[in-house]
Amino acid sequence: MAAVNCHFFQLSRHLKPSRPSFSCSASQPSQNNIKVIINGAAKEIGRAAVVAVTKARGMELAGAVDNHFVGEDIGLLCDMEEPLEIPVVSDLTMVLGSISQGKEVGVVIDFTDPSTVYENVKQATAFGMKSVVYVPRIKPETVSALSALCDKATMGCLVAPTLSIGSILLQQAVIMASFHYNNVELVESRPNAADLPSPEAIQIANNISNLGQIYNREDSSTDVQARGQVIGEDGVRVHSMVLPGLPSSTQVYFSSPGDVPNARPTPSNQKGGTPQESGLWPREISVGTEVFHQSKITSS
Known part of the structure; x- marks a missing residue:
């Protein structure tokens, strides 16, 4: 058996990851900056977004909304060296109203909950602001309702199924490989x-x-539960x-006679506060191909 693997990974100066500290610039924000409101700012992914926005060019954190840690400075909550002088508030409408009074472009990043995301986007749209939504387990009917709402209001809304670059690269690799193989199975943990x-x-x-390909033709029966669920x-x-205690992972296996490729992103920690620790980019991507020769085994 021969194996060919390609690895892409981020280099670090330290063997052990350390939680970095950040400082804010005291310079006056530009009037052309995009005003960013983060809804769900106290969550781990929300804190990572706060840090990313404060470090990004052309963006300015304009509000931090959450039902937890109300009144606390979001900068100190994100372990920055200096406060941002932006308190966490629970009233999204109040923040939207204050931002909409100016002429700056505003956007709401929503990390809240499937049960509240529609009303959140509806409020943002009413104030003339676009939304970026990352809410795990959002229902397809909610996405359809958001699409209809934004079409009617001629206002954009991006619903992101994932913020992991590793997952996005995996999906792109899977699409390209799907045209060349007749068998495919997904294994997730x-x-x-x-x-x-x-x-x-x-x-x-x-x-x-819906790419003109029918997979696993020789094994299309759904009667055997051990063969997995057909999507x-x-x-x-x-x-x-x-598997409790282990990181989440997804692997995709394609096959044809003599060629078995597999693609998977190396799992990353979803509990950290930095973009890397929050899964905003992967520590490593692995794409492998195992090539083997079949041989006949006989017994007498």
């Missing part, structure tokens, strides 16, 4: 049994469906494992 198959696995299955009408199978 999650720490709990909620919402399986995962939204990521469903997204990957949908991405490689869509093109035969993509998903196998979900529940």
Whole structure:
């Protein structure tokens, strides 16, 4: 068996990751900066977004909304060296109203909850602001309702299924490979049994469906539960494992006689406060191909 692997990873000066500290510039914000409101700012992913916005050119943090840590300075909450003088508030409408009085471009980044995201986007749209939504387990009907709302208001809204660059690269690699193989199976691992198959696995299955390809033709039966769940009408199978204590992972296997490629992003910690620790980019991407020769085994 021969294996070919390609690895892309971020280099670090330290063997052990350390939590960095950040400082804010005291210079006057530009009038052309995009005003960014982060809804769900006290969450780990929200804090990572706060740090990213304060370090980005052309952006200015204009509000931090959350039901937790109300009244605390969001800069200190994100372990910055100096406060941002922006308190966490629970009233999204109040923040939207204060920002809409100016002529600057505003955007709301929503990390809240599937049950509240529609009303949040509706409020932002009413104040003339676009929304970027990253809410795991958002229902397809909610996405459809958001699409109809924004079409009617002629206002843009981006619903991101993932913020992980590793997951995005995986999905792109899977789409390219799907045109060359007739068999495909997804294997995923999650720490709990909620919402399986995962939204990521469903997204990957949908991405490689309706491309004129029918997969696993020789094994199309759905009677054997051990063969996994078939997603869509093109035969993509998903196998979900529940392994508490281990990071979430997704692997995609394609096959044809003599050629078995697999693609997977190395799992990253979703509990950290920095973009890397929050899964905003991967520590490592691995794409491998195993090539083997079949041989006949006989017994007498």
